[in-house]
Amino acid sequence: MQIDPNHLIILAAVVDEGGLTQGAAALGKSQPSLSRSLSALEARLGLPLFEKGRRPLIATELGAALAAQGRLIRAAAAEASVQTGLYAGGKTGAVRVAGTPVFMDAVIASMIAGFQQANPNVRIDQSYGYADTLIRDVQSGTLDMALCPLPPDAVPEGLTFDEILQGRNVIACRIGHPLARKKTLRLSDIAPYPWIAPPTASPLYQDLKAILAEIEVDDFRVSFSGGSISAVRTVLEGSDSLTILPYSVLFMMRHHKSLTALDIRIRHAPRHLGILSAQASSDRPVVRRFQRHLAHEFKSLARTITHQQQASVWGV
Amino acid sequence: MQIDPNHLIILAAVVDEGGLTQGAAALGKSQPSLSRSLSALEARLGLPLFEKGRRPLIATELGAALAAQGRLIRAAAAEASVQTGLYAGGKTGAVRVAGTPVFMDAVIASMIAGFQQANPNVRIDQSYGYADTLIRDVQSGTLDMALCPLPPDAVPEGLTFDEILQGRNVIACRIGHPLARKKTLRLSDIAPYPWIAPPTASPLYQDLKAILAEIEVDDFRVSFSGGSISAVRTVLEGSDSLTILPYSVLFMMRHHKSLTALDIRIRHAPRHLGILSAQASSDRPVVRRFQRHLAHEFKSLARTITHQQQASVWGV
DNA sequence: CCTCAATATACCTTAACGTTATGCAGATTG
DNA sequence: CAATCTGCATAACGTTAAGGTATATTGAGG
Incomplete structure (x- = not known):
């Protein structure tokens, strides 16, 4: 016996709201629509869902039992909507991020902490690596983003590199x-x-x-x-x-x-610390959101560094 | 965001079965149908449910999350079908039965026991009463059936009285x-x-x-x-x-x-023990089933009584 | 008995579903 | 690397079912 979940949702609404009219209002449909849908369901089952000839429209045992399932379905559909909303807002999902070990531990970890404080349902899968493997993993889609120093001309084709700090x-x-x-x-x-x-x-x-x-x-x-x-x-x-x-x-x-x-300037090829990501990765709201978070954090970090250097309190 | 439960069921099937073709087979539909339904869902959400350009059609995080809800919905719909089947077969539901105290306790209780052994999901709501209140409750629909002695001409309009034993x-x-x-x-x-x-x-x-x-x-x-x-x-x-x-x-x-x-015949107005029920009560499968059970039990009881009397082992 | 409120019916429109046929692309194999 | 194969997407078309408005019908209560 094939039962349409939508019919069960309607049944649950009518039973819970106490009538076709109220149920229709709750579902945003018209009363005749519900009446017909439930009639169709009764016809399909060959069994009555409501006591006949009763004006306050009381459910039969079967009607009550099926309404319970309808409630479950309605809850599941609502949960799906919620999940979608969270996902679209970047409030849920998983981000796979990697970077050079020292940098991840000393700088990124605290930024991750801040992000997770605000987004407890987002999972951060972190790993370590250096430029070559990071590039490979980002390209293959194994990683959503990587944090590493890179010379300006070494950005591979198809990848985006957002500079966040000088790589000194x-x-x-x-x-x-x-x-x-x-x-x-x-x-x-x-x-x-x-x-x-x-x-x-x-x-x-x-x-x-x-x-x-x-x-x-x-x-x-x-x-x-x-x-x-x-x-x-x-x-x-x-x-x-x-x-x-x-x-x-x-x-x-x-x-x-x-x-x-030490007050010694080390000469090396010019490079920047940056966020390496696939160009197409922006279709993942969580990833975008986390990336924005990092960029924002780094912007304020850079400001702090500049300020401190000008104040010469803590000195290089 | 309004999501059609049917779409979630389709999503769950495709994710679980590992492809549109298999999912279509599992649902008894055609592959293009599922393809279009899922495309419509993606369009409505504005978010991809599957990784694009992937041949084994792998779900995104969102796709997986919604598929989980779809699974719940599918289970609920299946449960509704099962419930309907049980109900139609009289294997579930509640029966409200009453009768004269001595008769219920000494004769009916063991029959109820046998019925419940075979139908553990059926609830029997038993109560006690005499003819006048029993008739009233059956007529008002408070009772599904009543067991009592009744003179043949005393059967009220609109009620059925199935004789089961001589009321001696x-x-x-x-x-x-x-x-x-x-x-x-x-x-x-x-x-x-x-x-x-x-x-x-x-x-x-x-x-x-x-x-x-x-x-x-x-x-x-x-x-x-x-x-x-x-x-x-x-x-x-x-x-x-x-x-x-x-x-x-x-x-x-x-x-x-x-x-x-004692071997004394008591003279009283002719009457039969019988099952009193509303004529329209047969639309409840459980009631019908229980009634059949009782009728059957009484038939065999009557046989046993006759047999015993012929054998004169236990005398009147 | 009459009225009111709530449900069922009639009729129409539209959108969604399902199917077959076919195009297209990622995967696989030699 | 090319050829093929498998599996997904698209198109076209017919069918079904859902939704809406207007209206008839029917219990319930005074």
């Missing part, structure tokens, strides 16, 4: 480091100190090699490698090691007052 | 009763013994009065009154009291071997 790296050390006090620094001054090495695949590693080549040190001493930003920070704080970090990462840790940057 | 009453006593041994009994023999009186409203009470009038006893001694069949039986078993009971009630208690009937 600095040499970081603990605040009490011998070099931190010196006003004028030469590259050769840093030669004696051991290094915390970034992962080989990281662009930071290239920058580190460039620095050391500049001061003509071939076999630099690596005291620690392979750790996340948390481990790096701990080691940095407890030793005279140096490392190379994105300026923004160091900036985000300013409140701990434990690390600082 | 007998004088009952314990097996060890002094009168039970006597082969030939006269009405005057019973005069000395105290009576257990049926409720005044009961037809049994009239019969009792008739008997006593026949033996010209005006003020008979009532030792007990107002009890249910259970209480009456207990008192009867433990004393030399007499009472008047429908023969069928006594018959149902034959296995206890504690009560018997």
Whole structure:
């Protein structure tokens, strides 16, 4: 016996509202429409849904039972509408985002926290990676967006790269480091100190090699490698090691007052931190929404950085 | 956003079956039909339900979310069909039945038990009453059926009375009763013994009065009154009291071997035990089914009674 | 008995559904 | 890499069913 869900919805409305007229009003239809629909349903079932010859139109046992199912259907349809609304508004769904480890942990994580506070039904699937794999995954659709530094001319075809910060790296050390006090620094001054090495695949590693080549040190001493930003920070704080970090990462840790940057400008190819995404990815409301959130957060971060630099309170 | 439940059902089928073609087969429709329905839904929502340009037709997050609702709707519609089937087959619903107390307890209760064993989803709402109130309640639709003795000419207009047993009453006593041994009994023999009186409203009470009038006893001694069949039986078993009971009630208690009937024929107006029901009540499948069950049970009960009487194993 | 309110019916219009035939594109295989 | 195959989308057309307005009908209550 095939039953049209719409008929069950109508039945539920009529039973719940207590009459054809009220039910019609509740559903935004006309009374004769409901009358006919229910008659059709009764005819199809071959069984009465309402007691006959009763004016307040009282449901039979069967009518009541089917009305219960109609209520479920109505609720499901309403829930579907709600889900659609949330989805369209970017309030639900999943975002797959990746980026360079240090940057994700030190900068993006807190932005994700803020987003999730406002959007508890959005799931963020985060992972780590470097430029080449990130590009590949964004292109293949495995990732919705990636956060990484990229040279301006290295943006692959078909991808969008929204710049969010200058990709400047600095040499970081603990605040009490011998070099931190010196006003004028030469590259050769840093030669004696051991290094915390970034992962080989990281662009930071290239920058580190460039620095050391500049001061003509071939076999630099690596005291620690392979750790996340948390481990790096701990080691940095407890030793005279140096490392190379994105300026923004160091900036985000300013409140701990434990690390600082040496006053040495590192030369490297010009690049920006940015959000890499497929051009067609904007059809996912959540993704767009999260991307806007990040862009907004970075804009205010950039403002804060500029302000701080002008105030010279926390100094590079 | 108004969403057609049928579209959600289609969506669920396509997602679950893994394609338009399979989904169409599952729903018994054609593939183009589903294609168009889903296109219409996407257009209405303004959001894609499936990843575009994908051959195995994979659902988007929204598509999956709405498919879940579609599954609920499909389940509810299926449940409605099941309910309808059960209802039409008389396997579910409620039956409101009433009858004279002694008869309901001693005879009908075990028949109800058998019915419920086979039809656990049918609810039996039983109550007690005598002819006049039973007739009124059946006529008003408060009762679906009533079981009581009725003279053939007393069947009210608009009601059906299906006879199921002869309405013969007998004088009952314990097996060890002094009168039970006597082969030939006269009405005057019973005069000395105290009576257990049926409720005044009961037809049994009239019969009792008739008997006593026949033996010209005006003020008979009532030792007990107002009890249910259970209480009456207990008192009867433990004393030399007499009472008047429908023969069928006594018959149902034959296995206890504690009560018997005196060999005296009570004269009363001819009447039958029967099922009283409104003529229009047959539109309730459960009622019809239960009524058939009772009729069947009584037919076999009548056979058993006849058989027993011929065998003279248990005497009247 | 009469009136009122609520439901059923009549009739019409329109939109949605279903089917067949066919075009098109992603996948697969050699 | 090309050819083919499978599966989805589109078109055209007929049918069904839903919705609306106007109106008849029928219980319920005074």
